[in-house]
Amino acid sequence: MDLGNDLHLELGAGGGRRAALIGALRDAVRGGRLAPGTRLPPYRTLAADLGIARNTVADAYAELVAEGWLTSRQGSGTRVADRVAAPAPGPVRPTAPPPLPYDLVQGKPDPGAFPRATWLASARRALTAAPHEAFGIGDPHGRIELRRALVEYLARARGVRTSPDRIVICSGAAHALRLLARVLGTAGPWAVEAYGLPFHRGLLAEAGVVTVPVAVDEDGARVADIPRPASAVLLTPAHQFPTGGPLHPERRAGVLEWARTSGGLVVEDDYDGEFRYDRRPVGAVQGLDPEQTVLIGSVSKSLSPALRIGWMCLPAALVDGVVTAKGEREPYAAATEQLTLADFLASGGYDxxxxxxxxxxxxxxxxxxxxxxxxxxxxxxxxxxxxxxxxxxxxxxxxxxxxxxxxxxxxxxxxxxxxxxxxxxxxxxxxxxxxxxxxxxxxxxxxxxxxxxxxxxxxxxxxxxxxxxx
Incomplete structure (x- = not known):
């Protein structure tokens, strides 16, 4: 039996039910709330929802069909007529200038390259195998299936040393930085590369974090210039953004020595670590000292920013604070997408x-x-x-x-x-x-x-x- 769509109508008090229903439907169509082509509920369904007689609904529909507000065809039900005039346009608002035809702005993969067929296959397998609890309130750590898959992939492809209990799923690098800023507080400034994303500096500033620039040359950030009072240093060691070089091995060792002696934290943005062409793979700094480094990664460059899935590989001492800052309810990263990415990684589709x-x-x-x-x-x-x-x-x-x-x-x-x-x-x-x-x-x-x-x-x-x- 077709129970139809839900339809909210206010019939008001007083007057006949038939006239009130006709007026409410006219107002909904005239105001644009019911667009041309919208299918209305069957008589029986709307009558039950509104607490009125079925014949009253049938008579109201027939009247509006006769007036041209609605159409009714056998097998198609009752719909809003296409020829009903649209509501008068509101005041003209200024619009943004049209985008330029050739987009060479950095940081965005081609949306047409998303692997739809293999992603769909992973989604089907993941949803079929998912336990019932996956569709309840989420764990703020993120789905265990994804955290396990990331441990294997990151160890193999990026030289990362971590475990599922030290990974927290987030919605991307920006979300990760906001959480870290909340956990570390504003006791000391963050050192950042003198060339980097203004957006990242801006969100740290919004959290009350002062950023201090560290010069960058062909060997990456000059880590010897990191100020001692800094509580963290944000780096792009695999591929300095935007100038392009990897952090020199001596500087990798140097920044970890800074962290050990100063008590500071190395925050490693591994934003495009998978894509290298003319050089040997450069592993993550995190693999050299997991207790001094937070590695931030995501699928924004490799798959799509629309998925809103990222991760943090954390020192043991920071996990509880980050999870608390994130909150009890899993925000942003949907469990279904996490399960799908876990299968995509485990099945080799991501590689x-x-x-x-x-x-x-x-x-x-x-x-x-x-x-x-x-x-x-x-x-x-x-x-x-x-x-x-x-x-x-x-x-x-x-x-x-x-x-x-x-x-x-x-x-x-x-x-x-x-x-x-x-x-x-x-x-x-x-x-x-x-x-x-x-x-x-x-x-x-x-x-x-x-x-x-x-x-x-x-x-x-x-x-x-x-x-x-x-």
Whole structure:
């Protein structure tokens, strides 16, 4: 028996039930709450819900069909008529400018590359095997199935040493940093790389944490410059963001020695550790000393930011504090998605996807460097041994001009200066563009590179003359 959809109507007091129902339905359609094509409940269902006679509902529907508000067909039920006028539009509000056609902003994988078929297969297996308690109130540590799968994967692929009871699932790097800031408090500043995500610095500032910049060079953060009063240092050791180099082995040892002697914490953002092309794999710093390091990871770069799944591998002393800060109810990361990711990892689907995307990103990177070598040979490309972006070094004083030219040619891209900490001292890195090569769909990638080179030709006339031979 078709019980139909729920429908909320206020009939009011006084007057006949039939007239009140007709008026309520007219108001709901006229006001836009019932859109054209919406199917109404059967007579019996609506009558029972409203506590009125079935014939009253039937008569009201028939009247509104006759007036043209509703339509009724055998087998299709009663629906709101398509020809009913829509409600008058409200005041015109300013809209955001349309996005530029060529998206070369870093940090975003191509949404079309999401492995739908294998993810769906994992979802089916995971939901079939899931215990009943998985659909109750969640454990703030996160699903045990995912934590076990992460222990195996991170040990094998990233050199991480941890256990399920020392992993806490969160909704990404930002969520992890907010939790850590809450646990560590504001007793001391955090040292951060002089070039890094302004968003991360901003959320620490919102939590009352003062950030102190540490200079970055071709060997990564200059960890000898970390101030002693700092309570933590936030690093991107596998692939410094955004300049691109790995943290030198001596500096890895140095930052751990700083942590041991100062009582500080190393917070390792392993944001794209899976994607390396021209170098041997670089393991996580966490594997060298799990008691001094928090490793933060997520699937935002490797799968999709829409999944909202990340993790923290914590020292034993921090687990209870982080779980308490997170709260008793599991927020953000749905249990069903956690179960699916656990199967995706355990079945090898994640490894196969990462290898496939590694090949694709490497081909895109090679295409970018080849086009620039041909059309803008005066531009040096750096930070390309790993990750999802490259840095194009520009002549001094040309970054803003290049960004303006890129916008004119429909290219969304960011300048290197926007990542510099406002309190950073000493010489800045050369002017540059941070070019993400993962986001555009394949059919637009060639056009995006062409538009980027056109913009560079406009902004850097010397380079354009070198290309044209004039």
């Amino acid at each position: 196969r996807h990462v290898r496939r995307m590694r090949q694709r990103h490497r081909a895109r990177r090679d295409r970018l460097t080849a086009v620039l070598a041909e059309r803008a040979p005066g531009v040096r490309v750096t930070g390309i041994a790993a990750g999802l972006h490259a840095v194009l070094e520009l002549p001094p004083g040309t970054e803003r001009t290049a960004l303006a030219a890129a916008a004119r040619h429909g290219v969304a891209v960011e300048g290197l200066a926007s990542y510099r900490h406002p309190d950073a001292r000493g010489p800045a890195h050369p002017a540059g563009l941070v070019v993400g090569y993962a986001t555009p769909p394949e059919r637009l990638y060639g056009a995006a590179l062409g538009a980027l080179c056109d913009a560079l030709g406009d902004a850097l006339p010397d380079t354009a003359r070198a290309v044209s031979g004039t």
